[in-house]
Amino acid sequence: MPQFADTPRFAAIIVAAGTGSRAGQSLPKQYVRWRGKPVLRHSAETLLAAGAQPLAVAIAPDAADLAREALAGLDSIILVDGGATRRASVAAGLEALAGERPEHVLIHDAARPTLPQPVIARVLAALDDHPGAIPALPVVDTIARTKDGIMTGQEDRTALARVQTPQGFRYADILSAHRAWDGDEEPTDDAQVLRAEGKEVAVVAGDERLAKLTFAQDFAMQAPPVRTGTGFDVHALAEGEDLWLGGCKIDHDKGLAGHSDADVALHALVDAILGAIGNGDIGTHFPPSDARWKGASSGQFLQHAVSLASEAGYRVGNLDLTIICEAPKIGPHKDTMREKIAELAGIQIDAVSVKATTTEKLGFTGRGEGIAAQAAATLIREDFQ
Ligand SMILES: Nc1ccn([C@@H]2O[C@H](COP(=O)(O)OP(=O)(O)OP(=O)(O)O)[C@@H](O)[C@H]2O)c(=O)n1
Ligand SMILES: C[C@](O)(CO)[C@H](O)COP(=O)(O)O
Numbered sequence: 001m002p003q004f005a006d007t008p009r010f011a012a013i014i015v016a017a018g019t020g021s022r023a024g025q026s027l028p029k030q031y032v033r034w035r036g037k038p039v040l041r042h043s044a045e046t047l048l049a050a051g052a053q054p055l056a057v058a059i060a061p062d063a064a065d066l067a068r069e070a071l072a073g074l075d076s077i078i079l080v081d082g083g084a085t086r087r088a089s090v091a092a093g094l095e096a097l098a099g100e101r102p103e104h105v106l107i108h109d110a111a112r113p114t115l116p117q118p119v120i121a122r123v124l125a126a127l128d129d130h131p132g133a134i135p136a137l138p139v140v141d142t143i144a145r146t147k148d149g150i151m152t153g154q155e156d157r158t159a160l161a162r163v164q165t166p167q168g169f170r171y172a173d174i175l176s177a178h179r180a181w182d183g184d185e186e187p188t189d190d191a192q193v194l195r196a197e198g199k200e201v202a203v204v205a206g207d208e209r210l211a212k213l214t215f216a217q218d219f220a221m222q223a224p225p226v227r228t229g230t231g232f233d234v235h236a237l238a239e240g241e242d243l244w245l246g247g248c249k250i251d252h253d254k255g256l257a258g259h260s261d262a263d264v265a266l267h268a269l270v271d272a273i274l275g276a277i278g279n280g281d282i283g284t285h286f287p288p289s290d291a292r293w294k295g296a297s298s299g300q301f302l303q304h305a306v307s308l309a310s311e312a313g314y315r316v317g318n319l320d321l322t323i324i325c326e327a328p329k330i331g332p333h334k335d336t337m338r339e340k341i342a343e344l345a346g347i348q349i350d351a352v353s354v355k356a357t358t359t360e361k362l363g364f365t366g367r368g369e370g371i372a373a374q375a376a377a378t379l380i381r382e383d384f385q
Helices: 040-052 060-069 087-097 117-126 171-180 190-197 218-220 264-277 299-310 332-343
Strands: 010-016 055-059 077-081 104-109 132-138 142-146 150-154 161-163 166-168 201-204 226-238 243-245 248-250 316-324 352-357 370-381
Touching: 010 040, 010 370, 040 055, 040 104, 040 117, 055 087, 060 077, 060 218, 060 316, 077 087, 087 104, 104 117, 104 171, 117 132, 117 166, 150 201, 150 243, 161 201, 166 171, 166 190, 166 264, 171 190, 171 226, 190 201, 226 264, 248 299, 248 332, 264 316, 264 332, 264 370, 299 316, 299 332, 316 332, 332 352
Parallel strands: 010 055, 010 104, 055 077, 132 201, 316 352
Antiparallel strands: 104 166, 132 161, 132 166, 142 150, 226 370, 243 248, 316 370
16 A cells, blocks of 8 residues: 555666675675665665555676565565666666556665655655655765865855755656766766756755665664663463473463463563564564464574574673563572573573562452563674673
């Protein structure tokens, strides 16, 4: 369902055929995992959610497997062989949409993974009155001309802007502009290609979060050094079940019921970690509909959440858990739980806190019908001391 129901039908192109030579990564930068998923997938998801239909992705011909993996499960994607330059990759994307003839097209760099929806809306809105529109930010530094390490002059920065993507165009205009392009110098963006045809390009407000991942340090610098998440879970107490709490089996007249071992405490911790990296919740990764998790030990869920955090570039700083129940008494088991959780999460025991409270005999926990748990997790960026 398009998010911008009142805008004309628009398609999108993501150019992802570059080699990322300046980024110094082991893969072309658009396929590197960044904040939990490949760089390319971030803006692909955002454009599709905004209603782009279809989305052409220009890729290097030898990167088809990487692209398919990065975009797995997304609909309305057309993979297109890109070219030797960004311009050639855009042109290939435009030609691939020729059968669709969308009214508008957004052209976006895969290397700009964070794409705020309001920017998309501003660019599309400007196309009502202009054949092209670009998001841009003001220049806040002094711009100097230099020669051989010496300043030779300065530019009037009030006349300059830092141009970002997605750049929006009336499709027919940008297609014919690319077909007609015969400039001497390679254009660094598509607005230049449209302007070469004498067409006007509107400038709308960009967003700092749209920054392009260009150099190796951009991959580290863009992630916050510390992230926090919270988790909450409840399971019912039932006769004939084992009671697993905090990774420990506890003697009690009832146990917790659920699809897995129903360890409510570990589940809250899993959700806290997933929340901190913005990667769904326990149900996303271990759906109760999946028979593999029937009776499964929740310890593996916690280990998986920690490995997802690690893929996103984070290690666990500390975990704080509160178990809410009338019985059993948690105090005697606290340190064993801390030890077990620390082992599962691969951290020191002093980075794990286990607390417990009753609800003064009130509510479902007070009546002994179930146990609740809430947790907080702090994650620290791997390279942050
Ligand atoms: N032949 C090319 C060159 C670049 N791009 C895309 O254009 C965007 C912006 O280019 P840039 O950040 O310069 O990426 P690379 O060309 O990959 O990087 P580098 O210049 O460091 O090699 C990127 O999403 C890149 O994949 C493309 O589709 N086809
Ligand atoms: C299109 C662009 O992102 C607008 O700022 C930029 O020009 C791309 O330049 P690159 O040298 O291809 O990274």
